[in-house]
Amino acid sequence: METLFQQKASRYLLSVMLVYALLMATHKGEFWPLSIYPMFSQAGQPWTRALVRDVTNTPDSLKWQPTDFDELNGAPVALQDYGVDQIDFANFVSKTEDWNEKRRKALQKMFGREQIGNRELMVMKVHGRLVGRDSVVTKADPLMLVTSDTVYSLSGDTTKSKY
Amino acid sequence: MLNRFISDLFQTQKPRTRGELWYFKLFELFVGIYVIKYAWEWANYIPRNSDVVLPLGMANYIDISFMFGETMPVINAVLITVLCIFSFFRIQFRWQYFLVLILLHFQFVARYSQGEIPHSMNMIGMSLFALALATFFFKKPWQVSRFTFGSVYFFVGLSYFSAAVSKLIGTGLFWFDGRHLWLWIAEKSTDILSRTGTFELNFLQELALQSIPIASAILLFGWLTEFAGAFVWSKKYRPYAITAIIGMHIGITLTMNIRFDAYVIELLIIGYPWDQLFDRYQSSFPKFRKLSILTSS
Secondary structure, three states, X not given: OHHHHHHHHHHHHHHHHHHHHHHHHHXXXXXXXXXXXXXXXXXXXXXXXEEEEEOOOOOHHHHOOOEEHHHOOOEEOOHHHHOOOHHHHHHHHHHOXXXXXXXXXXXXXXXXXXXXXXXXXXXXXXXXXXXXXXXXXXXXXXXXXXXXXXXXXXXXXXOOOOO | OHHHHHXXXXXXXXXXXXXXXXHHHHHHHHHHHHHHXXXXXXXXXXXXXXXXXXXXXXXXXXXXXXXXXXXXXXXXXXXXXXXXXXXXXXXXXXXXXXXXXXXXXXXXXXXXXOOOOOXXXXXXXXXXXXXXXXXXXXXXXXXXXXXXXHHHHHHHHHHHHHHHHHHHHHOOHHHHOHHHHHHHHXXXXXXHHHHHOOOOOOHHHHHHHHOXXXXXXXXXXXXXXXXXXXXXXXXXXXXXXXXXXXXXXXHHXXXXXXXXXXXXXXXXXXXXXXXXXXXXXXXXXXXXXXXXXXXXX
């Protein structure tokens, strides 16, 4: 009985391995729940994440200013208060190249119009990279200003808010 | 050698005991609870999505916009819940767990369509896959149990080993350079600030940021542990390999603020011979024997 089970189990496992190899080879190593787990495989590469600041009370001249990470303008915004997953958010922001109408609306929908209220939320891209032998530099670039009515983007002069 | 490998995975030399079946039902219960938990968590989140940024899995072939909105994710979650409960009590057709896996896959690709490729739910997904395979191919409870655990051991070992190899291919021998950890700590601190509005370094992060050798040692331990994941395939070394992997996950949580709750709980369940504990103490709980509905198909 055990021998028959062992033979069957081996055969089925081999079939599963073939399916696994085929799916990984044709889907860049990801087909949930199967994966080759490539996370953190490319070490030392610059990264881009995203965060949000409340710039409702920030002067217009500063709203669109790129800053170092420890000198961010505006007040902190906790995405968990809006029910937004921050990893999801960071990927949505960093991987979107064409900020068309659909994407802007999707961004606004993440926060929810009612939850935004009268606030002005500045979506920022944060970039990090290794510099020299022993330091990490992190900078933040304003990307989109989200209000309950509209999603604005910067155009032209970075010292003024043109939208 | 191949025979030994298969025998270690599927425990073919082990005597059959009732404790083994109780242990398996506990594992199945754990997987079922997490499957239902994910189904509902994703159902609650999907209405926030309205566009596919990065298609994963079946979203590469099917327009999954029908999953967006309020209704479909909830219907899907209800179906997954009902099917899971029926499957647990073996009120099922042969490919019922496969159906649960497919439904959960759609829930996953709709939830994670915004660019993130998460892996923290893969362990539960793989376990569900193993249950689907076992209940499809086998009928006898001991066969279902052993094939499920064997497949899970196989996938767990393969996952960690392939993660280690990916690092070797992606970066090379110096992947464990401590400055790489600095960069990741900065990245994850941005994520925490984004999520909570505040961030403070913990003791281990401060220690790693003060010294390249310490940061390198942390990464090296993690990397070697991933390579050692292949020892999960060996019955003899499995508890040690799993203990090291759990230690690695705790280290990742402390250094990079990434939690793997489901992984750690599942590793605790599959890593140690709990069935022997059930066998030893079941005589103290004779009523357990009467609940045979749970351990028979």
